Amino acid sequence: MSLRIVVCAKYVPDAIGDRHFTEDLTVDRDDVDGLLSELDEYAVEQALRIKETADAEITVVTVGPEDAGEALRKALSMGADKAIHVADDDLRGTDVMGTSLVLAKAVEKAGYDLVICGMASTDGTMGVLPALLAERLGVAQATLLSEMSVEGGVVNGRRDGDAASERLRASLPAVVSVTDQSGEARYPSFKGIMAAKKKPVTSWDLSDLDIGAEAVGLEGAWTTVASAAECPARPVGTVVKDEGEGSKHLAAFLAERTFV
Template identity: 65%
Template sequence: MGLRVVVCVKWVPDVAGERGFLGDGRVDREGVDGVLSELDEYAVEQGLRLVEGFEGGGEVVVVSVGPEGARDAVRKALSMGVDRGVHVVDEGVVGSDVMGTSLVVAEAVRRVGFDVVVCGMASTDGGMGVLPALLAERLGVAQVSLLSEVSVVGGVVRGRRDDGVASLVVEAGLPAVVSVTDQSGEVRYPSFKGIMAAKKKPVEVWGLGELGVDGSLVGSVGALTVVDEVVERPARVAGTVVEDAGEGGVRIAEFLAERKLL
C-alpha cells in the first residue's frame, strides 16, 4: 500500500508587495497579489520526497483553506508534482483565527485520509507557527515539528531537528503530523511540463457543509482572538555615526548603556 501524504499550504500576500490590514484588523488579501507561502513550498517539496523515497510509492494531496485566489496556491503545488488538490472555500470561514482554521483544516485532512501530514514551519503572514500542533491535537495523532530532515521507514516518520546548539533525532509512529523548516532542502522549480500537467489535475472544492463543520465555531463569530489595534511601523530614522578618534569603544559602550543594552 502506498504512502498517503497530505500537505497543508496557505495563500498569503506577497512579501514583496505593500501589505496592509482592513478596518477590522484582518489582513488585506485583495489589495496585494497573493502567492503560495514561501515556507509552505518546503512542505510541498518534502511531501513529494517522502513519496518518492517510499518503497511502495504513494500519493501527495495538497489542502488549502482560503478565498477564491487560494486556488492559485493549490495549482502552484500541483505544478511542482503534487497529484491532486483540495480547496476549502466558504464565506463562513472568513475571519477565522488559527483555532477556527485548524478545525477546518483538520476536517479536510480527515476526509482526504492520511499517513503523514506535512506543514511549513509558519505562514509568512500570521507567523504564529502553531497550526501543526493544533492540527495534531484535533486529529489525535503525534506531532514531530521543525524538522530540517525527514523520512518515512515502515510505519515510522523520523527526522532531525536543529536548534542551533544541538541536533536531535525525533520520530513517531504513523499516522503523524510533521512540520519542516526552510533548511529541509532546496525546493524544486515547476517545469513547463509540470505547469501544463497541473491544469489537468483534479482540484476538489469543499465548503463547511461537506466537512460537517459548525459555522458558529469558525469565521469571525467563532474566533477566540481579536485584533484590537493595528499600528504602522515607525519610519526609519538616521543612525548615529561615531568618529573614532581613540575613544570609539567608549562612545559605543555609552550609546548601548543609554539604551539599556548593556
C-alpha cells in the same frame, strides 16, 4: 496501498507588497498580491522526495478565498497529485484555532497516513498549527524537522536546536512540520506547470465538513487584533558628497552612531 501524504499549504500576502488592514482589522487581501507561503514550499518538497522513493500519493489542502487556488496550482506544478480547496464566505477572519479545525476535518475526509506542514506561515508566523492539527486528529506529531524520512510505517526526523540535535520517531499516522533547512524547494518545470492544469482540484465548503459558521470566522476566533497602525515612514537618509573628503565624513557618521 499507496502512502497517503497530505500537505497543508497557505495562501499568504506577498511580504514585499504594501499590506493594509480592513475596518475590522483583518488583512485586506484585495489590496495586495498573494502567493504560496514560502515555508510551505519546503513541506511540498519533502512530500515529493518521499514519493521519489516510495509508492505515494500527494494531496495539497488549503483553506482560503478563491485566490488561494493559486497556492494549490503552485504546489501541483511542483509535482503534487491533487488538491483540495476549502472556501466559504464564513471563513473570513478565522484564526489559527478555527483553521486547525477546518484542516483536521478536511484531512480526515480526504484520508491520510502522513500530514506535512511548513514550520510556520510567513504572514502570521505562529508556528503552532501542526501541533493543533495533530491534537485534533489524535495522532503523533514530530515538529520542526530539518531532516525526515519514512520507512516501514514510521517517520524519522532530526530536530536541530541551538545547542544540540534530537532524533525523533513517530508511527504513522502522524503530523510533521519541516524547517527551511530541510532541503531547497524545487522550481516548477514547464512540463509541471502544464500538467498541473489537468490535475484534479476538489472544492469543499463548511457544510461539506459538517462545521457550523459559529466555529470559524471572526465570531469563532479565540484571538482578537486589538489595534493596528501603519509603519512609520522611513526617514530620509544622509547624503555624503565626495569632494575629496568623503571618507572622513563617512567615518564620522559611523563613529557618531557607534558602528566603529
